[in-house]
Amino acid sequence: MTVLEQTGRRPAALAGLWGGLALTSGVALTATSGWLIVRAAERPVILTLLTAIVGVRAFGMARPLFRHLERLRSHDSALADLATARTEVYAALIPLTPARLGRRSRSAVLAGVVDDLTDVVESHVRVRVPVLSAGVAALFAILLTGALEPGAGVLVATWSALVVLLARWGLALEREAQPLLGAARAEVSRAAELVARHTPRLQAIGAAGDVLTRLDAAHTGLARALRTQSRGRALVTGGVLVLTGVTTVVMAVIAGRAELPSAVTALLVVVPAALADTVLPFADAVRAQARAEQSRAGVETLLDQTAAVADVGRGRQSSTAPHLRLEGVSAGWVEGRVDVGPVDLDLAPGRRVGVVGANGSGKSTLLAVLARALDPASGRYLVDGRDVTELAADAVRELLAVVDDEPHVFAADLRANLALAQPDASDQDLVDALRVCGLESWFDALPDGLGTRIGSGGRGVSGGERARLALTRAVLSRRPVILLDEPVAHLDHATATSVMRDVWAATSGRTVVVVSHRHEGLDAVDQVIDLTPTRKD
Structure with a gap:
């Protein structure tokens, strides 16, 4: 050090x-x-x-x-x-x-x-x-x-x-x-x-x-x-x-x-x-x-630890709508242990996939592999036919927007909370993204608009509003692939259904992978993958 x-x-x-x-x-x-x-x-x-x-x-x-x-x-x-x-x-x-x-x-x-x-x-x-x-x-x-x-x-x-x-x-x-x-x-x-x-x-x-x-x-x-x-x-x-x-x-x-x-x-x-x-x-x-x-x-x-991602590649990704593919991928958080896989997954541009399974089945681990936060222990992860190890880690990550199950709201005004996803976005871009993500009525009720302070010491944000704010950031990022990790985990059924409806409306045309242990909104996906291990008699 x-x-x-x-x-x-x-x-x-x-x-x-x-x-x-x-x-x-x-x-x-x-x-x-x-x-x-x-x-x-x-x-x-x-x-x-x-x-x-x-x-x-x-x-x-x-x-x-x-x-x-x-x-x-x-x-x-x-x-x-x-x-x-x-x-x-x-x-x-x-x-x-x-x-x-x-x-x-x-x-x-x-x-x-x-x-x-x-x-x-x-x-x-x-x-x-x-x-x-x-x-x-x-x-x-x-x-x-x-x-x-x-x-x-x-x-x-x-x-x-x-x-x-x-x-x-x-x-x-x-x-x-x-x-x-x-x-x-x-x-x-x-x-x-x-x-x-x-x-x-x-x-x-x-x-x-x-x-x-x-x-x-x-x-x-x-x-x-x-x-x-x-x-x-x-x-x-x-x-x-x-x-x-x-x-x-x-x-x-x-x-x-x-x-x-x-x-x-x-x-x-x-x-x-x-x-x-x-x-x-x-x-x-x-x-x-x-x-x-x-x-x-x-x-x-x-x-003083070895990174979970071997960033040895130097290639850059030129496609703005990448085709992602997992071929027999297994991965684990600890060396020598497999937490998910083997998994085959074909994510053509614009495809929507839901990932379900019991607790501990590896849903979040699979998402970490896609997000280039964890290297596969076996198998291949391809981006437009190229192995991710041939590409710089940042080049792959720039294609992806990740929304986790506990999105953070900073103790700052709304503008600062959104602009971190796209610093050069105009105020109109921020407002448009809020409306696309179902926050139009909420935003109209704010006393100071984008200048309203939220989070600790400011206006309170409900679970549904927090989920939609995280989605707004993903929309503003303009990244072609959206990875959602339990976006409605802490919401009631009605709110979860409403949030997922806004998710699909806001991500039209983008590749979306949503990990969930619930089924609200999964009727709109092209494929559902169940990672629950099959019992061997």
Whole structure:
């Protein structure tokens, strides 16, 4: 994962320098203030204090200035890196969809990748910058105290080394806790989703109590994992404070034995306390580093898979109305397993085919093969007589519009929800497509027409309206082959019949394959294929 390994190094170094100057200004401010207070108590000539007074003011103004520069640099680079990483990772996910996404939904996978990438990229801001900044401040403190008293410089260097060892120990504890925490959160999510989505069914079979017990156990496990994780952060925070207290006492002893002026002694004694403020962020840094490592491993594991489609062809498809043919095709989502087939299917231009069968008979698998999302395990898939492996995957996919059983409605206006299927479509094209797909009355009732916000935070969309919106996108795409996966699965009989009537009207002249476990609208197809396995006596 080159993009995850190389992002943010040089920008983080510059941001770390600005942050180091900010922390150094803070250390210098504290040290100078300590010297000034003690020296002023001796009532010297005021002119002897002017340099220190000016220094206090200068350091006080420099600290927020350098901090501002560090924040600008680190956050700008992090946001740019995040945009680059998301673009490249999303592109790498496309060949893996949907065959390599496992049992998680596409939205769950995408949300997980977004969170993981954020953790990885933010580690530049939360880990590298604080560590580099603290290193710059520590180096300044070692040089300053060493110039005043060599023993004091050795003490500060020793304190710095012990803090580094403490941080590494805390990081080891955080690394150990991350897998436990991830597993605990996943179990809570699974149990909560089971309760939220299937409560009526669980109650019907008398399993509600068992599932709630599972959810309670999952929360208990999560609490245990969180306590385990907190040890690393507690170790770093408490250890830094203990080391700082001990170092301050030893520093006072060293300064006293050196018989230094009282003002210089005050300066040396406050340095450890000032440095403690620079390394306390290490507690958050070790947690961010452990999370980033876990997240990077998760993204790399997801992407380090062989694509389900061997995109080795370079040919392009010239026909605008392709003739698709499956010859003895078998396919499966897992290597060595057959989920559908062998199937023979002839899809001449304009032909309509219905695919039915029991659950698990391979209806969606067959559709995935046609959509060029899954390679056949055996047999041939031909486009105008050419094997799909001779064609670029994109060239085949550009011929097909896929409508799945849970079409997504984006939290945006209607125009944006439709234009993604055909960005150069005019408003009139969008309105015409809505009318063709049976949404004329619905559209006329919208308060702001195409500018009406729908989805989350906007106007609600019913199941039938959602199905018709997905069909509208397919119509707008102008693609000659339409693949429909359970388009009326969640609708009542009357609505399903109405939707399928609009489907056939809107797709006139196009090749259509509709997968369904229901029979509404299948009387209009040219052929029905039943994938239910035949029993062998």
